[in-house]
Amino acid sequence: MAKLSTTTRNALPGSNFGLPNQRKYPMPNKSHAANAKARATQQVKAGNLSPSAKAQIDAKANKVLHGNSAAKAPKAPMTTQMVKAIKNSPKGSIPPGLARYLAAKKAAKAGK
Helix, strand or coil, X not given: CCCCCHHHHHHCCHHHEEECCCCEEEXXXXXXXXXXXXXXXXXXXXXXXXXXXXXXXXXXXXXXXXXCHHHCCCCCCCCXXXXXXXXXXXXXXXCHHHHHHHHHHHHHHHHC
16 A cells, blocks of 8 residues: 655645545555555444444445446446447547446457
């Protein structure tokens, strides 16, 4: 996990924190988000954090770790014929749902 200096932490917007009102559990990147989830779990077990606060931290961390859930590929797989039709269509005519599917598929290939 990268070091987070006081100056950098203070410059972060409230939206980068798991508990924005208290400016606790900063999540400027994926490693900090994963760490925030682990620390929140420890604090709930120790009785220092409510389960609802942990749920809020986990939700924010999941957005940082996994991105926006709207960008995930649809559950039904596309057929080869559908993919060919989309790739051969003029630029800008791809429906948004199919464009998201192709972007997610491309990102998944790049991540491997």
